[in-house]
Amino acid sequence: MSILNIMWAGGSAFASVQKVHQQILSHAVCRAPITTWLLQGRSHESEPAVEWNLSSARLKGRHLWKLLMPWMRARFQKALPDDLEVVLLDGVGVARVMLPVLKDLPHVRAVVVFHGATRMRRADQKLFAQLPAAQLTLVAVSQTLAHTIERFLQRPVTVLRSAFDPVAFRAAALSRAQARSRLGLPLEASPVLGAVGRLVGGKGFGCLLDAFSGVSAVHPDARLVIIGEGDARPALEACIAQMGLQDKVSLPGHLPDAATLYRAFDWVAIPSTQEGLGLILQEAVMAGVPVLTSELAVFREQLADAGWYAPSDDAQAWGRLMERAFATSAEGVLEAQSRALAPEQAWKDFSETSQRLFSCR
Incomplete structure (x- = not known):
């Protein structure tokens, strides 16, 4: 079994998001191998990743790229590890790209982490509704953000307030x-x-x-x-x-x-x-x-x-x-x-919630 961490981009501008994902994954109960994909940008030597080097227009299906979305998603599906069990997705942008791929893989559980305010679309309600609760978990880094997402998507959102040791x-x-x-x-x-x-x-x-x-x-x-x-x-x-x-x-x-x-x-x-x-x-x-x-x-x-x-x-x-x-x-x-x-209690809560999210079957 393995875990896949999919990030929208690498680089200093996304350092805080990368830090949060690293902290979450460090609490995975099972010692499954973890692979990181970067859809855009470059990885650091200390944090190697598979670099897809895709443009925003391509990932968002803009203009003529919309016609190639099925082909791009087929590439993603072919590249997924055979023993994949859990996928950690970086926000709604990555979810829009990957959930259509994962909905046909019921044995793979997806965890989408929302890090900040985002422009949700009506199409997102339909997208998230395609996966059952057993296959899809939504997570927000604050209670304030969780309430906003819950109201729009009409799905429960787990609060995982990011914290550090x-x-x-x-x-x-x-x-x-x-x-x-x-x-x-x-x-x-x-x-x-x-x-x-x-x-x-x-x-x-x-x-x-x-x-x-x-x-x-x-x-x-x-x-x-x-x-x-x-x-x-x-x-x-x-x-x-x-x-x-x-x-x-x-x-x-x-x-x-x-x-x-x-x-x-x-x-x-x-x-x-x-x-x-x-x-x-x-x-x-x-x-x-x-x-x-x-x-x-x-x-x-x-x-x-x-x-x-x-x-x-x-x-x-x-x-x-x-x-x-x-x-x-x-x-x-x-x-x-x-x-x-209360940083000590916040770290304890963060650790326990992360462990529940990534307890492998």
Whole structure:
């Protein structure tokens, strides 16, 4: 028997999704061999995968590619391992490609993991209805996301709130001095606000820059570091130059060791306009750094009244939140957020649910 993990794409932009899948699969009860397929992108040497190198147009059946969908799915079916028992699918995009293949293989169980908000179609209701409950399990990384999917698909959705082993995570984290050295920050710089994520519009980093620009006039020693890469980099760099913040804001790009660097910061900001869960929140709090987040249901689900919130895309509100944070001792805020997040219990729940999902027959 074997397990197949099918991802939409590889690369740094999808690193968090890949991390979640690796964590889930590490809890498979049976010691079946696991193979990963990447429909797009390249795999890392440390995580080898079968690369299909298919375009988005081809995978989505756009234009003339629609005529070749049966042929492409036949290729997928032929490539499936003979002893395949469980397939882990990365979201609705991969489900649209693979469920038509798997519906003719009743002995193969499919687990679809939804990582974030997605545009569901009426055709998706029909697609998911083709597989019986015994063959298809739907999973969402937060209760908020699960409710949304359940309402649309009219099928039960298991909540698997992504989590990390807090003991291992903390052990891997660099000290404050080491992390600041890695990021080129002076040890005495204060306060330092950090942010981590892809440089795209939905992460709210433009709003964060606007807010920080106002606050830096009152706190001239404050620094902002945004770790990540993406299409919005030129626009963000232009804003930094226009605001004269070149000496106060840095964009170090994608850093593979970003999860070890949180202790360089006094606070971590997550100004996203939408999130499926927001792994940055968990990582920061586990590393010992309190967070400032957008007023999103998925963040309240995790932090409740311990969260410090501002409306997304409201630079003035974010500025006020920063001012309040910079004038407050982070220690008490962190203690409350750690109690609310309960990382040890979250890891236990995640482990047990993952084991149930991948208990081989």
